[in-house]
Amino acid sequence: MNLNRDGDTLMTLMGTTGIDFPGGTVDFIPEMKFIYGSDKERIPCYRVLDDNGQPIADHNFVQVSEEVAVKMYTDMVTLRSMDTIFYEAQRQGRISFYVTAIGEEAINVASAAALAMDDVVFPQYREAGVLLWRGFTLQEFANQLFSNKYDNGKGRQMPAHYGSNKHNYVTIASTIATQISHAVGAAYSLKMDKKDACAVTYFGDGGSSEGDFHAALNFAAVMEAPVIFICRNNGWAISTPISDQFRSDGVVVKGQAYGVRSIRVDGNDALAIFSAVQAARKMAVTEDRPILIEALTYRVGHHSTSDDSTKYRPANEIEWWRVARDPVARFRKWIENNGWWNDRAESELINNLRQRLLHTIQVAESVEKPPLADAFSDVYDIPPSNLREQEQWLKEIVKEQPQEYPANISV
Incomplete structure (x- = not known):
């Protein structure tokens, strides 16, 4: 069709009320109207359980079996115990570096529970719970932290930078946000090979300020890649609060801007995360489309063992989130209300975990370094x-x- 010679066709496309442009018709208006940088009404946040572990009225979520729910909880507790003991090991000078996920356990474990083992994970550095859910052992974690000869990375990566081909968990890189574009490339490959799987990538709010994030979302949207973007918006990019990072309504609206189906979820609500990720996976795989999930949470721990977060945020703020919005305690109340957990089971789990973790440290520490x-x-x-x-x-x-x-x- 030659629009230069076909005036009638050109007028049909232009019309008098709008223009037929790629993506749909754009209406004409006679008034000059700018789109404001931010709206007063913020995107709502999907939630299932309140702070006391009680289901909210008119909630809708994917039903979880007792077996899955108990494993979710025990893995969340295991992750927190790992963080406590391995953090202490770093403070004792036994390992050089560590990163905790305290306050973000629900995002880790609940999202992993909603995925399939064939889904390829591209983590940042606060997703040890995903690897834990997939079967990575406590000894394997310790081996990596101590960089011994049994470490999958052969001692060539920083501590807490795990990776496992067996578990479809791509090795963590310290560079911020590079994994996001890698995940999109993998997702496009899965699509071309007609695999019944998707790629999943995790990153923090700070990662959404990197160019990789924007390039990845745009490519994923245009190429219709089956990838799930999970942003842990924990309020802080090391010492930089989100108020100093961007003026937009968080990260969820950035997905909308690129044409990516998006949702904001309470990151401290394990049931909400599980439901949202499972729904996102179904859409990504069956519809060949990217999905963005912004999980609102809070980093209760320091950014890493190289950081003292009390230097840039009030201690009472940290304590309030630790007590009032604890994702582990909230989920425990829910499984207790269902009759799936009790104090005796809790005591046995905690005692067993401490003994096992201390043993793994002793073993990993005694193993020689790689050649x-x-x-x-x-x-x-x-x-x-x-x-x-x-x-x-x-x-x-x-x-x-x-x-x-x-x-x-x-x-």
């Missing part, structure tokens, strides 16, 4: 000459200065 050769493998099929020279140089340094290296290090 030095592993620092130079897995990148090139045939190592280039400069890499071989660096390896030889390092071996000579170790031999010359053995006192500077662990006695059991292998050269």
